[in-house]
Amino acid sequence: MNRAFSRKKDKTWMHTPEALSKHYIPYNAKFLGSTEVEQPKGTEVVRDAVRKLKFARHIKKSEGQKTPKVELQISIYGVKILDPKTKEVQHNCQLHRISFCADDKTDKRIFTFICKDSESNKHLCYVFDSEKCAEEITLTIGQAFDLAYRKFLESGGKDVETRKQIAGLQKKIQELETENIELKNKVQDLENQLRINQIHTSPAGSVTPKSPSTDIFDMVPFSPISPQSSTPTRNGTQPPPVPSRSAEIKRDLFGAEPFDPFSCGAGDFPPDIQSKLDEMQRQRWLVYHILISILH
Structure with missing residues (x-):
């Protein structure tokens, strides 16, 4: 495996082996982006990629767009690129797919690595900007490679295949979780739509018939005749009805006998x-x- 760093026997690494094999080392940096390259390695290859992404970032900056910040998690399994706030994984670059890693000797803030995409099989160069930790991040990735290589020799190559299988299963789980979330959202949308339809649509045959006691304006007709009082007298008996000129003659709204x-x-x-x-x-x-x- 060709790398931009060499494995020296007297190399003093910055982190303990346990930190990279059992956990990860986090770093914060600015992500200039990634671009396809023709070769999996080479100083000139990454230099051209850096120039291209720097120019694209300068254009975006003139338009008011800021360079996004990311969190890098480096371990013997690879380099993860996450959103620093939500911790959402944006890119998961497995270590065995990284073919080149280097910091820019002309710009101490810039470091890069080339990784082969698992889906398209294209070589992508990832470029980062870190004002203080560019060289340290490059060395940490180098230490992760050194530990992974030693583990590869100790396991006889079996560990690499196991990691590949685990990585494939993790990717499948992530795809299934995304699909599950989409299905849940669709079900929720259908339930909301059904609830709205039930509110605005009355069931068949539930039309309420108009009350026959109402007039054409859907109101109770006005009656000038007051109902007979049923208040009992002191001795509990009902008072005799007041004699009227005609018990069957009704008067209209104006107090006159209706003319028919x-x-x-x-x-x-x-x-x-x-x-x-x-x-x-x-x-x-x-x-x-x-x-x-x-x-x-």
Whole structure:
């Protein structure tokens, strides 16, 4: 495996082996982005990638976009690139897919590594900006490679295959979790839509018939006749009904006996007079219902 760093026997690493094999080393940096490269290694390859991404970042900065900050988690299994706030994994670069790693000797803040994408099999160069830790991050990745290589020799290559299988299973689990979240959202949307439809749509056959006691304006007709009082007297007996001029004659809204030309015989009035009376009767009932609606 060709790397931009050499394994020296007297190399003094910055971290304990347990920190990288059982845990990870976190670093904060600015992520300039990633771009496809033609070769899996080479100083000139990463230098061209850095120039390209620096120019693209300069354009975005002139448009008001800030360089995003990321958290790097380095271990013997790879380099994870996460959102520093949400801890969401943006890229998971497995160590056995990283073919080159180096810091920029002309710009001490810049460091890069080339990783082969697991889906497209393209070589991508990742470029980062760290004002104080660029060289340290590069050395930490080098230490992770050294420990992984030693573990590879001790296990006879079996450990690498195991990590590959674990990485594949982790990717599958992540895909299933994403699919599960999408399905839950769809189910929730369908339940909300069904609830809305039930509110706005009445069940079949549940149309409430209009009450026969209401008039054409859907209001209870006004009756000038008060109901007979049922208040008992002191001795508990009901008072006798007040005699009226006619118990069956009802008075209208104006206190007069209703005029009903239809109660007369057909031959009581001439046709022209009867027609006028009919028109008066219709107008009278119209005024009557308008007054009722106003009073109510």
